[in-house]
Amino acid sequence: MYGKKVKLRILFLFLVLASIILSVYLILKSLEENVVYFLSPSEIKNLTEINSNKIRIGGMVKNKSIIIKSEEINFIITDFKNEINVSYSGSVPNLFAEGKGAVAEGYLKDRSYFNAVKILAKHDENYMPPEVKEAIGDK
C-alpha cells in the first residue's frame, strides 16, 4: 500500500489538476461569449449576416456629418470606401470631431446603420487608434 503522505500528494495533485481544467474551461467559454470584434465599415458591408453581438467599428468621422440634438448625436463613420450611419446617446470624448478618427462600440441594426452605446476616448490630438489607422488605410 502507498503511505499516507503519497496518498495525500495524489489527492492534492488531482484536485489541482481538476481545478485548473475547470477554470480554463470556464474562462474560455465565457471568453467566447464576451469578446467584442472590431470591424471597419467595408468589412460590415461584406458581412453575410447581421447578428446581435456587440461590436466595435472604427474610421473617420465624415465631414459635416455630426448632427446634435439634446438627447442624441448622429454622425457617419467612413473608411473612404464605405460608410456607416451611427446614432448615439451618451457622453462623447473631448477629441471627438469631424475629420478625426473615432471608435464606437455598439450594435448593428443593418449594414449601414449602427447603434452606438459608447464612443471610446482618445487622449491626444495626433494619436490614432491602430485599428482606425488600419481601417482607413494609410491616409
Added chain:
Amino acid sequence: MLANQIGYYSLISGFFFSILIIPVSIKNFNNKNQIIDNKIFSISFFQFFFVLVSFFGLILSFVNSDFSNEAVFNNSHTTKPLFYKISGTWGNHEGSLLLWLLVLTLFIFIFLIKSTNQPKKYRILTLLFQQVIIIGFFLFLLKTSNPFNYLFPIPKEGLGLNPILQDPALAIHPPILYLGYVGSSIIFSSSLAAVVEKHISTVWAKHIKVWILVSWIFLTFGIMLGSIWAYYELGWGGFWFWDPVENVSLMPWFCLTALVHCILVLEKRLLLSSWTVILSIATFMLSMSGTFLVRSGILNSVHTFANDPERGIFILIFLFTLIFFSLAIFFIFHKENNQKIVEIYWLSKETSILFNNWFLMYFLSVVLIGTVYPIFLEVLSDEKISVGPPFYHKLIIPFLIPFLIFMSIGPNLNWIKSKVKKINIKIILSFLFSLLISLLILRKIGYVGLINTILILAAFYLFFITIKDFFLKKFKNYSQNFSHFGFSLLILSILFNSILSSEKITNLKVGEKFSFREETIIFESIESTENKNYKSIIGYFKIKDKQNNSIQLKPELRIYNQPIIITSEADIKTTLHYDKFLVMNLVKDNEYFNVRYQIKPFMIWIWISTVLIIIGGLLSLFKRLYEK
C-alpha cells in the same frame, strides 16, 4: 547642460560599480569568513549614489527646461508649473526606467544593511541575483532608452507633457507603484538565493515577510491612486475599467496577496515552501511583464505613449532569460524538507490559506487570459477583439462568494487541526445578523439578482465576523482584522455603488436645464480664464432638489497649449452617503456641451475601505519590525 552631463556620466559610473560588485562578491562568497566584506557595502552604496545623482541630474534638466536633452524636449515645456516639470521626470519612458533602476539599487542596499542576522552566503547570493536584474536595467537604459540623449540644434521649446498626466495623484502614482514592483525583485532574488543555499526556513520566512509586506503596501496604494485618478480625470465616472494597463498592475497584486498569506504558513508550519518560491518568481515576472506590456506599445491603451519595437524585444528577451534561469535554479536546487512527516487536516488554517491562494490564482488567470488573449489572437489570426468588463464580472463575481466565506472562517481556525466544535454560537449569531441586515437592505432597494444577493450576504458575514474578532479576541490579530474588514467593506461599497448608481447624459446649451430623478440641473453660465499653460472654460451648474436646496457644481474644460489637448475636469461633490459627479465635454465647433451627471452612492467608502486594507498591512509590518 551641465546637469545633463553629470547625469549621464554618473549613470555610466553607476554601471561600472554594478559590474564591479560581481567579482568582489564572488570572492567574498568563497571566503571562509563569516561576515560580508565592507567593500561590498561601499560598492553597493556607490552604485546607489551614482544612480541617485544621475536621477537628480535628470530632474534638474527638467526643472531648467534644458531642451538639449531629448527626454526633456519630448516631455516638458517652459510654461508648465514647476511641480509638473518635476513629475514629468518619471512621466515618460526613459525617466520612469531610471526611477526603476534607482529603486532597485536603493532596495538592494537596504537589504544588505538590514539582513545582518541572516547567513552570509545567502545574503551575497541575493545580492548577485539582484545585480543581474540591475545590470539588465542598466543595459536597457543605456542601449535603448538613454534619458540623457543629446539634441542639436537645441530646440527653443519642448513638446510638453500629456495634460491628463498633469495631476497630483498621477504625479506620485508611478513612483509608488514602482516601489511595489521593485520590492518584488528583492523577494525574487532572495527566494532564489534561499533555494540555492537551502535556507528556506522559519527564520527566512520571518525576514522576507517584511519585504513582502512593504511591496504589497506600496502596490496596493499605487493601484488605489491610479484608480482615484481614473475616477475624476477620465470623466467616465467609474474607478475600474478592466483596461489592460490596470489589469497589468492587478496581476502582480494577486500574486503578492497570495504570497502575504502563504508566507504565514511557511513561517508557522514550514509548509508550502515550493509554492512560496514559485509565487515569488511569478510576482516579479508579472511586474516585469507589466512594464513590458505598458512600455512596448503592445497594449492599445491610455498609457501607451512610447512605441518602440526595439525596447519591447529587449525586455522580452530579458524577461525570458530571467524566467528560464530562475526556473532552472528552482528545479535543480530545490529540495523539500522531507525529514518529518507533516500532517495536514482539512479543517485548519493552512488549508484555508491554500484555498485562498487557489482563488487568487484563479482570479489571476482570468485577468491574465483576458489581457493577453486579444494580443495573441491578433498576432495569430489578425482578428481584432477586445475583452470588456462583462467577461471579468461574469468570471470573478460568483467566485467572490466562497472567497469571502473562507476569509471569514479561515482566521478563526487553528493551525494544524481544528475541531468542528469551534464553530460556536457567536459565529452562528454573526451569520443570522448578516442575514437580517441583507434582507432589510434588499427590501429597501429591491431584488438585485441571486448572485448579488448571496454576495451581499457573504460580505456582511465577513464584515460582522471581523468586527466580532477584533473586539472579542483582545486585538490579537488586529492587522488581519483590519485588512479583512476593509475588504468586506470594499466589496459592499462596490456592490451598492454599481447597483444604485444612476446617470443622465445629455447635450446642453448655456441657459438650458434638464431634470433627473427629483432634481433639476440648470446650466447657468460659462466663464473662460487664461492660465499659465492652459485656457479654462468653467461651466456653472446649479442642482436643485425637491426641497429647493441647491448646490453648485463647476466642471471645467482645459485647453492646454502644448500639446493642444482638451481635458475635462469633473466637479465632484462628495459626502459620506454619495458622490454627485458632473463632467462636461466639448463638441467641436458647436454650441452644445455634452454633459454627464451621475449620482454614485458610497463612492468614498471604496477609497476608505482600500485605505483600511492598507492599514492592515502597515500594522502587520510595524508589528514585525518591533518584534525584533
